[in-house]
Structure formats: structure tokens, C-alpha cells
Amino acid sequence: MEVISINQDRLGIQGKPVIIKDKMQVxxxxxxxxxxxxxxxxxxxxxxxxxxxxxxxxxxxKCKIKNVWTYADENPYDEFTVNLPPHGTKFLRITPITN
Numbered sequence: 001m002e003v004i005s006i007n008q009d010r011l012g013i014q015g016k017p018v019i020i021k022d023k024m025q026v027x028x029x030x031x032x033x034x035x036x037x038x039x040x041x042x043x044x045x046x047x048x049x050x051x052x053x054x055x056x057x058x059x060x061x062k063c064k065i066k067n068v069w070t071y072a073d074e075n076p077y078d079e080f081t082v083n084l085p086p087h088g089t090k091f092l093r094i095t096p097i098t099n
Contacts, residue, residue, distance in 0.1 A: 002071070006068065009029075024042055025041045026052060027041070030058070036058060037093055037094075042087060042089070047085055048083070049081065051079065060078075061096065064095040065080070
């Protein structure tokens with residue numbers, strides 16, 4: 001359900017690549033409510049780790065992170081570490097934390 005709502009977000013902006021490193025790609029898409037959808041792809045044949053900051057995906061400071069595939073909330077961060085198996089994908093919904 002979450003994937004469909006991101007796909008059909010009323011803002012209607014297509015995702016685009018924001019980070020390309022070796023066999024890893026990070027794509028982001030702004031959403032109408034101010035969130036950002038982020039997909040991380042491992043295009044390689046081995047297990048890989050990618051570390052990136054909120055600034056690299058267009059945000060500043062700490063963010064609330066929701067794993068779209070598992071519906072699990074993750075701890076708020078201003079830096080992400082993603083480990084992916086060969087040809088793995090992680091799909092996140094990221095909400096800026098305003099204090």
C-alpha cells in the first residue's frame with residue numbers, strides 16, 4: 001500500500017538518481033507532504049555497503065525513516081548506512097524532523 005501511495009503521490013514528480021557510486025545507486029523523489037521517497041539499489045554481484053548523508057538526498061538534519069518494504073520505523077539519523085545483498089533494494093520514506 002505504501003509503495004502505491006508513493007507512486008501515485010499528487011505532487012507527480014518522477015524520481016531521479018542523486019548518488020551513483022560503483023555498483024550502488026540512490027534515487028529520490030519529493031512527495032507532496034514534504035517527505036522524500038528514497039530507493040537504494042545494489043547493481044553488483046557482491047554484498048555492498050553505502051553510507052550517505054541527508055544532504056546528499058536533499059534534506060538537512062535528522063530525519064524519521066520508514067522502511068517501505070517492511071513498514072518498520074528506523075531510528076532518526078542525519079547519515080544512513082545501507083547494506084545490501086547482490087541485486088538488493090532498500091526503499092525508504094524519509095520525513096524531516098522539525099524541532
